[in-house]
Amino acid sequence: MSKTIRVLLADDQALVRGALAALLALEPDLEVVAEVGRGDEVVGAARAARADVCLLDIEMPGIDGIAAAAAVRDALPGVRTLVVTTFGRPGYLRRALEAGASGFVVKDTPSRQLAEAVRRVHAGLRVVDPSLATESLVDGANPLTEREREVLRVALGGGPVATIAASVHLSPGTVRNHLSSAIGKTNTSTRAEAARVAQERGWL
Amino acid sequence: MSKTIRVLLADDQALVRGALAALLALEPDLEVVAEVGRGDEVVGAARAARADVCLLDIEMPGIDGIAAAAAVRDALPGVRTLVVTTFGRPGYLRRALEAGASGFVVKDTPSRQLAEAVRRVHAGLRVVDPSLATESLVDGANPLTEREREVLRVALGGGPVATIAASVHLSPGTVRNHLSSAIGKTNTSTRAEAARVAQERGWL
């Protein structure tokens, strides 16, 4: 039996992907068996390479890392996933865990700890950045409604209400109502600010 | 004489920093002699470690990678700098070269090419992502005025005009004039959109 842990790397930036591969290659008990740059290639590559653990970035073309984690959970129940992300947004952590991820690591943790996190995840343990876990609790759950999120995502572009309304196929008046509600829930005063805050909290 | 190239790594994300170090350590002729996580520590660490080439990320606390490149050029004339960034924004390339950087690489280039880029820079050559170079030419120079950039940077937050005006110590009317001018130069219709576009172009 091979005792090495077979790792799949998913990150849209090729340079980071290669660098992480070099980092993990230093560990004798780890082996990078696949590298992909898109979220929708994760399941196929993981199956083909018989990966044990998938290291997933969140920001990726195709589907994002959180959705990829859910896809892996559904298609390959024995494979663990570890989400590695640039932004320590509280909402990301919650959504990643709901998607079945076994671990959540921010990219500014010391590089020494990455291999250890992979081992822990492979052993069936949960790995969660402790500072982020507390922050996630105090912020509470996402208060935004589905429509409010949809409208805010478009509002990130910064265009006028008419543009947003056309893009979501709603009346301008309804869009303004949703935006007003979102502004209240984010304690802001303009839709641009509300969109930015929601984005930073990982609510979109 | 030592024939190895002494490299300094600057990136705010410790995981990426460590991974890049592992990647460069694979090359026998390269040696990572310093790692920093802030832009304002680059010059001191480069001098102390007698670095030949500085690999600088743009997004960093303290001062950004472009300003750090300028600081290295002024303080350590013999040291070359290579800017490595996540976002391939045309304005970044222009500003990096004006700051005396010898190279500009985007983070989604293949990892194999990084070591080669370091060698080229050390040899006195320029390394520039070719697709970005053409894009930088068609976009032309930054048309925004100093005040317009300052106002737009604050406008990124999304707050109302009164907040922006207070933050830059200007009259609300003047702020609206600057914003209107910036909206025209970016071919947009709201200040939020103008701020986003200017940000994406690297004009801020």
Added chain:
DNA sequence: CCGGGGTCGTGACACCTGTCACGGCCAGGA
């Protein structure tokens, strides 16, 4: 069965914003 909440829309109101015209100040180039 009756609430409660999300969704969609309308209408009205006060306020904010984007635009334009105008004036004044100061630096640098023709």
Added chain:
DNA sequence: TCCTGGCCGTGACAGGTGTCACGACCCCGG
């Protein structure tokens, strides 16, 4: 010297925006 251009401010106008009240529909849990 004049003149162009950036900078700062005011005033006014039309249109956009945030808020509220109201009504309607649907679904779900009590």
